[in-house]
Amino acid sequence: MARHGRIPTFDVWRIGVFVLMAAVFLAALAAAMSPPPREMDAASLPRDTSVRQLGGSFVHQFAGKYDETNWLKSDFYYPNSDHPAWKAGLVHFKRDRLELEVRRQKTAYKAIAGGELQRRGFYHFGRYEVVMQAAPGSGTVSAMFTHTHKQFGDPHDEIDIEFLGKDLTRMHANYFTDGKQHGSIYIPLGFDASKQIHLYAFEWDPDEIRWYVDDRLVHTARPSDFPIPQAPGRLMLHLWSGGRDQVSWAGEPTFRDGARAKYYCLSYQAAGDSSSQCSDTFVLRRYKK
Numbered sequence: 001m002a003r004h005g006r007i008p009t010f011d012v013w014r015i016g017v018f019v020l021m022a023a024v025f026l027a028a029l030a031a032a033m034s035p036p037p038r039e040m041d042a043a044s045l046p047r048d049t050s051v052r053q054l055g056g057s058f059v060h061q062f063a064g065k066y067d068e069t070n071w072l073k074s075d076f077y078y079p080n081s082d083h084p085a086w087k088a089g090l091v092h093f094k095r096d097r098l099e100l101e102v103r104r105q106k107t108a109y110k111a112i113a114g115g116e117l118q119r120r121g122f123y124h125f126g127r128y129e130v131v132m133q134a135a136p137g138s139g140t141v142s143a144m145f146t147h148t149h150k151q152f153g154d155p156h157d158e159i160d161i162e163f164l165g166k167d168l169t170r171m172h173a174n175y176f177t178d179g180k181q182h183g184s185i186y187i188p189l190g191f192d193a194s195k196q197i198h199l200y201a202f203e204w205d206p207d208e209i210r211w212y213v214d215d216r217l218v219h220t221a222r223p224s225d226f227p228i229p230q231a232p233g234r235l236m237l238h239l240w241s242g243g244r245d246q247v248s249w250a251g252e253p254t255f256r257d258g259a260r261a262k263y264y265c266l267s268y269q270a271a272g273d274s275s276s277q278c279s280d281t282f283v284l285r286r287y288k289k
Contacts, residue, residue: 033039054232055121055276059267062098066091066243074116074238077107082243083114090115090239098263100239102140102255105228112253114240122148122232123268129201129278130161130237131265136194137255139241140165146233155179157229159209161200166251168193171200173211173219175229187211187218190275197264199282205271206230215279237263 030214067072074086085107092099092115100115101132107113123146134142145160162172169187171193191198201212207228209221219230239261241253265278 023132033242053121055119055123055235055268057126057268057270057273058119059211059265059276059280060167061265062093063096064093066093070120072118072120074118075190075202077110082246084112084242085110086115086116086238091117092260097130097265099260100135100237101258101260102239102241104133104257108178111243112241114238116236116238116240118237119213119235119266119268121235123235123270124232125145125204125206125245125273126270126273127201127203127269127277128159128235129199129265129267129269130263131197131199131278131282133195133197133262134163134165134193135239135259135261136165136168137256137259138166138251139154139247139253140239140255140259141241141250142239142261144237145235146204146229147232147236148231154231157231157233159202159204159229159233161202161211163193164250165194165255166193171211171213171218173221174187175209175221175226177227177229180226187213189213195263197284199279201279204229214277214284235268237266
């Protein structure tokens with residue numbers, strides 16, 4: 001028997017074990033009740049008022065380093081959206097091109113991550129050109145487009161050039177006006193957009209949108225069909241694969257992990273301007289795979 005005022009050794013050991021188990025239990029409970037760490041969602045990103053300014057004409061050959069003055073790598077995700085998480089690490093600048101990558105990479109509740117590059121500023125009526133090679137594989141969507149949304153205080157207006165990896169012999173021409181989708185036209189190309197590099201463009205006027213492939217007019221949208229978008233938008237390049245709700249459109253996501261879309265030139269010529277464009281120097285043979 002222990003002396004008066006002392007605790008038996010066995011009781012000390014038992015109390016220690018109890019305290020340790022209680023601490024482990026409380027830590028596990030706190031972890032279970034706390035939200036998991038996650039990347040920044042778009043709703044919580046600080047607003048950069050400078051990018052709301054209207055941008056002017058430009059032509060950009062993708063060669064060399066990332067220019068933060070004129071470009072922004074997306075590094076966030078949109079909650080409650082079929083889009084993937086956008087990861088800055090999936091935007092690659094090569095010697096003569098930009099490469100955007102898509103991977104099966106879990107971020108928060110997103111199962112896929114993609115690459116997205118934005119041109120700083122907002123852009124309006126004029127001609128938009130891109131020299132590119134789409135990513136292969138069902139489920140991929142390689143795109144160049146203008147876009148704005150309610151988070152910028154504007155309606156959802158958008159004009160798209162898109163390539164669906166499930167069938168790269170067609171270009172998807174599409175647009176939204178005040179949140180309503182119009183068009184969704186599939187245009188035969190006569191080639192595989194993942195195997196050849198071509199020039200694609202659209203001209204956006206107040207009362208018409210015209211899409212081109214290698215300077216050949218392939219589709220025209222007019223107000224008699226659907227209202228034409230009017231709000232200035234961001235100019236975007238991205239590669240992504242969507243959630244289950246997108247499968248019927250983009251295809252089952254069976255693409256090879258790490259698939260890439262390649263972009264060589266992007267230009268915008270404001271309406272009424274005569275500035276340089278990608279088409280001024282584009283020759284198919286000068287771009288090699």
